[in-house]
Amino acid sequence: MHVTTEMQLVADLVPAGARVLDLGCGDGALLAHLQQAKGCSGYGVEIDDHNVLACARRGVNVVQLNLEDGLALFEDRSFDVVLQLQTLQHLRNTEKMLRETARVGRFGIVSFPNFAHWPNRLSVLRGRMPVTRTLPYEWYDTPNIRVGTFADFEVLALRNGLTILDSFGFHAGQAVRRWPNLRASVAVFKIERG
């Protein structure tokens, strides 16, 4: 199985044997990796038919749901870790989903494109919305209906009574811990309910 460095970085944050809920789990690659490499168990949530099929092929537990409908299927604190990787930016109910993440899991790991990454800032300075590897869409056809920054998320977490346990950036296969708001294309936060 191909494990990307971003996947491995997130996997490092998940304790061995943890019960994991992966919101927007895609083809289930990360869950499969967590099961095999760290003895984790749990479920993925996914809306896309092809991804649900890919999870079924791998034998990764998957529940086909629209995250906009909330997580009523899952009891409070029924998971050790809730992953919400590269998902937040597609959701209308951003705040609700963050609170749901913190309700269902002991802690959550959230990642999203960092709009304040310096090439994006340059692009906006030049008067144009950025089109990059992390943000590959034109402004008029982007599925990213929420564009925020590393620094913005710190404010949002506070607003929703969430405690940030750890945070760092991610760029070009490397963790970025120094000036992540400027130097990282992806923001990663480990959060728990206040």
Place this chain on the structure above:
Amino acid sequence: MPLLHTMGSIGHVTPQKMAFEAPLPLKSGASLAGYQLVYETYGRLNAARSNAVLVCHALNASHHVAGTHAGQDKSEGWWDNLVGPGKPLDTNRFFVIGVNNLGSCFGSTGPMQTNPATDRPWGADFPVVTVEDWVDAQARLLDRLGIDQLAAVLGGSLGGMQALSWTLRHPERVGECIAVATAPNLSAQNIAFNEVARRAIITDPDFHGGHFYAHGVLPRRGLRVARMIGHITYLSDDSMEEKFGRQMRAAELGYSTQDIEFQIESYLRYQGDKFSEYFDANTYLLITRALDYFDPASAFGGDLSAAFATARGKRFTVVSFTTDWRFSPARSREIVKALVDNRIAVTYAEIAAPHGHDAFLLEDPRYHGLLRATFDRIAAGLASCM
């Protein structure tokens, strides 16, 4: 099995019978003394006897899941698009079993057959059977076939209820459960539809309190109406609109309140007529009652999660269809929640198919693709155990 068959079809199949002497204790407290089950099998049971898949049927279907009956045109089994060589449930790899349930009218002991106590047809005196009773009878058939453990149990609608029930009554005998377009119990609206159908049958003057066989008549009118109302609930509003819309048979309005004018009327009457020729009225009453009664949570104070505690260690595949309003996705999500609460392995797919409840019998590529992936995975697991 014939040596040569068309690609994908099992070819001709022959139903078999098994007689049981030991009385079957029923959920009602009654018991059925001596009965027979009609069944069909497809594919070969492997040496380890580990590749058996039981397919449970819904209201009006039977043991005849796949293949054709020799000398009968259009006799394809009711799930022939799913079951066969190279199909999602591949009979080259699995030994597939279809059983006609007790109380049905396709050869297994039921109301049309002779009650040994009276030497007359059972009619309305046939004991009320439940999903649980069916599952127990199926388990006895497996005993006789020398199958301790099913690789999987599969069913749609009422068949899905039986598949679920297997994991609650005989969990040690089930590897995986595949429950399609089903529910943990019927809603009041669902019971209401069943009641309309039953009243149509019972109030037919030819019903004679369920003992119409002795009068040489059949309550066809009642059965027709029962089928018509059932059929409406199996289709989605959209698919009915697309198929029939407001199409009329004639160019002009007939200003008749009794003739068929709209195509949908013609279709429903055709379905009703066809059904009333082959289906038994008492069976319709019995099977709709079994649907009404199914409610595994009731023994646990309504707590479905508590009911599914026995199913720990199994793997489930639950499928619903977005336009199915008779067994809606919300009902399947109740099942999924009970499984998740018990940390049970599950794949849940909600297929955006336009066909309503009937979608479970149709060949949607997403739906069949998922079942194919599931059976491929099960087959791979069997191979690695050998």
